[in-house]
Amino acid sequence: MNSKHSRICLTFLGLALFMLALVPAQAQDAVEIVIWHMEQPPQRVERVQGLIDEFNAANPGIVVSQDVQSWGEIYTKAPASVVAGNAPDILFAIPDFTPIIRELGAVQPVDDFVAEIDETHGYFDVGIEPYTSDGHVWAIPLWNMAHAIWYNIDDLEEAGIEELNNWADWANAVEALTGDGRYGIGLPANRNLYTDQVVYNFMINAGASDLYNDDGSLRFNNEQTVQALDFYGQLSQFSPPDSPSWAWGEAEVCLGSGACAMVNQFAFLRSYEANGGDPANLGVMRMPVAEGVEDPGTISYVNAAMILTDDMAKQEAAYEFLRFIFQPDNYGLFLNMEPGLFLPITESGFESETYWSDPLVVQYRDQLETVLDYSRSGRLFGFTGGQTFPSIARISAQNLLSQVGQLVVVDGLDGAAAAEEGEYLMMEAIE
């Protein structure tokens, strides 16, 4: 090698060493924030990454990164990560997941930040309550999700069904719609969160929203719950025989394929569209209510972000990122990582141009406005009555509501026996 080549090589080596030295220097200066969320579908990950990239570019002192988890594993993985000392800085949550992490002492109260977002963007009333307990707010509400009855309009028109005012109307309609290879309704009876949700919807509309008394004791075994369970069993006779193994996807396919006339579901616009569904034929309505119940509603899940880091610099960086997300234009894009499914939880988000301009949202705007309306009066088991009892996490984690639903649908128990057994299972779970 001659001296010229040596000089060139040394110059490159020097440059490489200089750049290597720069990289850790930058990384040391920046505050790194790791987010764990459970939004696995590729388009959701891509949308979140797009927002993160934009934020990182505009905030050189903060480096945000996402680490995608699954809902199936997070109940195991997150507590283990907290105990092992490698928990993320921000962890997405649903209300009944938060107490599990709180029990480990890892969740930071976020009262001031939530108040700030409320003042700036205006949280809807349903947003903060599920995360409020012991005098603090424990997570930052991000979006809402709400159930509704989705139906094929032409099926109901052919059967001459116009309005379902109460459960008697509903039962008659479901029976009339069943036949010729079609089931009047698709009702799940699997042991999973989907069945929990649908069973609870029946409970809400039978007047059995509250699982707890004011003193924290259970009030599951009551007349209204029995009525809800009996009716669940009655309608399940008109549901496909494999519905005891359903999750959300099977219900979507059943409605989309015309095998079911109606299902109780979140706004599943993307999969409906992907399966060739006709927007003009997709109807949505509130679940009919049992006679005499004056406070109808639907189950809704406010998803939120917990702050786990106790490092003040990281906490401030996490808040900065979330302020960025809540800016209306960014928030619309954020929600539309899954158009329709994720509903605004703030007034400014509700008016966001980017939210309403998504092509899928434009196409299904009527249906979405209806669901948005329902979502504002949504409720969730264990988080009603103005109080939150952490033991709901154990009831929810074991899907005990769906197990009670199975007692009626699969084992053929009547509502009274199922409610009694359900209360026993809940007592056993929270002892």
Add this chain to the structure above:
Amino acid sequence: MLGVALVSPLALWLLATIAYPIFSLIRLSFLDVGVIGTGGEFVGFENYQRVLNSRAFWPSMGRSVVWVLGNGLLQTVLAFSAALVLNMPFRGRALARTWVILPWIVPTVVAIIVWKWMLGTSGGIVNTILLRLGVIQEQLGFFSTGNSAMASLVGINSWRFFPLLTIIILAGMQGISKDLYDAAGVDGASAWQRFTNITIPGLKPVLFVMGLVGTLWSVNIFDVIYLITGGGPSRGTLTMPVLIYDMAFLQYRLGRAAAAAVLMAAAVTLFTIAFIYFLAPREADDDDEGWQ
């Protein structure tokens, strides 16, 4: 000393990977631990007492027995049938012997998704075919009751594992001398007599290993059950592995889950000892082997 030195790395490896986890499990079963990774207080045999008195434990043990017997029976029948066919000369036999292994190499999750859709009622091919053939008048819910779900799961799991057993039995069959069959043929033995008096005795060592290992594999199957039914409907497929998972990761009672796992391990150990004691091929059996 050289022998000890040569064996010690393997012994240390076994200690680290088998003895320590077992010790750790037994220790955990005496502690009141909730979430994984957290500490717990010593509670003596309380976890065992609660597990044994729980409503779920004994039915789950029973379902595990049903699961093992169902799988053992179905897989043995399927594997024997396939091995007998593949042991006969026919055109394309080499190809068939290769492709029979396909269900076993398909990833579990893929197989489960495919089976779930095939057995579904929203356009599932099995119901559609049965309806068109007039075998059934309305759709079957393969996972709609505890019994039907258990039977469906046994079918799916057997479909996955019988190819491996087929290959093992086929290898065993090829180790039986052809002369024995020829001699039996000369003596006028029927196909059934040749099967029961030559093939079965000739396969005794293979069947013994298959029975033992297959049972241990089966009893520990978790993925197929959990991914399809999650132990439902209405706990109808809640076998011991699924119950232990539930206790540990859904009920957050790791100590009790450990106690249940120890009890299950004890039951499996007892079964193994009994199986070896009563069914292990002995020299006398070997002497008796063959066409008589």
